[in-house]
Amino acid sequence: MAKQSVKDLRDLGGMHVFVRVDYNVPLEDGRITDDTRIRASLPTLEYLIKGGARLALASHLGRPKKGPTPEFSLKPVAARLSELLHREVPMASDCVGDEVRRHAEGLKDGGVLLLENVRFHPEEEKNDPGFARRLVQDTVSTAFVNDAFGSAHRAHASTEGVAHHVKRAVAGFLMEKEIRYLDMAVHPKERPLVAILGGAKVSDKIEVIEALLERVDALLIGGGMAYTFFRARGYATGKSLVEEDKVSLAAELLRKGTGKIVLPADHLVASKFAEDAERKELPAQECPEGWMGLDIGPVTRRAYTERLRDAKVVVWNGPMGVFEMKPFAEGTLAVARAMADSKGVTIVGGGDSVAAVTQMGLADEIDHVSTGGGASLEFLAGQTLPGVACLQPQTRDGGRGRQDSPAS
Numbered sequence: 001m002a003k004q005s006v007k008d009l010r011d012l013g014g015m016h017v018f019v020r021v022d023y024n025v026p027l028e029d030g031r032i033t034d035d036t037r038i039r040a041s042l043p044t045l046e047y048l049i050k051g052g053a054r055l056a057l058a059s060h061l062g063r064p065k066k067g068p069t070p071e072f073s074l075k076p077v078a079a080r081l082s083e084l085l086h087r088e089v090p091m092a093s094d095c096v097g098d099e100v101r102r103h104a105e106g107l108k109d110g111g112v113l114l115l116e117n118v119r120f121h122p123e124e125e126k127n128d129p130g131f132a133r134r135l136v137q138d139t140v141s142t143a144f145v146n147d148a149f150g151s152a153h154r155a156h157a158s159t160e161g162v163a164h165h166v167k168r169a170v171a172g173f174l175m176e177k178e179i180r181y182l183d184m185a186v187h188p189k190e191r192p193l194v195a196i197l198g199g200a201k202v203s204d205k206i207e208v209i210e211a212l213l214e215r216v217d218a219l220l221i222g223g224g225m226a227y228t229f230f231r232a233r234g235y236a237t238g239k240s241l242v243e244e245d246k247v248s249l250a251a252e253l254l255r256k257g258t259g260k261i262v263l264p265a266d267h268l269v270a271s272k273f274a275e276d277a278e279r280k281e282l283p284a285q286e287c288p289e290g291w292m293g294l295d296i297g298p299v300t301r302r303a304y305t306e307r308l309r310d311a312k313v314v315v316w317n318g319p320m321g322v323f324e325m326k327p328f329a330e331g332t333l334a335v336a337r338a339m340a341d342s343k344g345v346t347i348v349g350g351g352d353s354v355a356a357v358t359q360m361g362l363a364d365e366i367d368h369v370s371t372g373g374g375a376s377l378e379f380l381a382g383q384t385l386p387g388v389a390c391l392q393p394q395t396r397d398g399g400r401g402r403q404d405s406p407a408s
């Protein structure tokens with residue numbers, strides 16, 4: 001069901017809003033190396049600021065296990081966010097407590113406060129109701145905007161718990177966009193729908209494969225996970241990555257997916273896992289003893305490109321090979337190019353696929369590049385995401401119902 005968004009919040013002027021963002025950015029020596037997630041939050045923040053709301057921003061960073069530590073502080077984010085918003089963004093030294101309340105109560109219309117890493121408190125990941133209540137009370141918030149799709153599959157205090165302690169709980173623009181595009185693969189209205197799955201292991205995507213088989217017209221397989229399917233078909237796999245305990249499952253999936261699952265027809269094998277390895281292009285059934293498959297081959301690249309050309313909706317998750325090594329990146333590059341050239345709706349579902357299209361300079365040519373790896377996989381598998389389920393649904397009047405109704 002569609003969720004209410006920030007546009008469904010009325011009379012923003014003076015409203016205190018708790019905004020969950022995803023600022024789990026990569027850091028190197030205290031410097032942000034990729035600010036994509038910060039920039040992705042700007043449309044929601046700028047809309048709320050323009051409306052005169054008073055914002056308390058919450059995020060996690062990394063996986064701190066021993067309480068507050070400088071290496072996991074959001075201070076570098078506060079500096080970068082100030083630059084991007086062209087205004088000073090003060091930062092609290094904690095996410096709850098008297099100091100937070102003083103900062104929040106002192107905000108002017110359009111003011112922004114960044115809270116310190118919510119995971120400095122173990123109660124965050126436990127979704128402790130008392131901690132969730134403190135997050136709301138200490139920021140004097142009456143509304144919750146969740147714009148952190150990458151964390152929506154986690155039932156944490158700042159992603160789900162706070163929704164039960166505010167009058168309104170709605171989606172930010174990024175969250176809204178994620179739901180809208182990924183739903184095209186979960187509830188397809190246009191055909192053909194083609195999915196491409198790659199990556200290392202079948203076990204990581206069992207639920208996704210089973211769910212997609214009920215919806216797609218074709219499911220193209222690549223990456224290391226293809227070799228477990230190859231073993232199920234009795235192909236020679238050499239030293240390729242095979243999940244031995246998943247071979248029987250792969251055989252069952254092939255049976256269920258007859259006519260839908262498409263395996264590589266050929267592959268690029270290597271004498272060792274290295275860029276300078278000796279390489280051969282061979283039919284998929286062949287892999288010399290001691291060699292390993294590290295990419296799809298040219299026949300498969302052409303076949304997959306052809307499949308994507310006529311698709312109305314394409315969703316892709318997982319590289320076709322070890323794309324980090326140039327000799328084994330052609331398969332992933334071919335899929336990325338085919339996605340960019342496709343006339344249908346194209347969706348890259350998080351994870352290494354995002355890194356691939358970004359590195360190849362093709363991200364801007366994809367209709368939607370998801371910000372959530374695990375979240376997008378669970379969404380595609382048809383699972384309920386706690387950070388989405390807690391948001392209020394659209395109503396018949398477009399979501400602009402009573403503002404004093406409790407969060408659902």
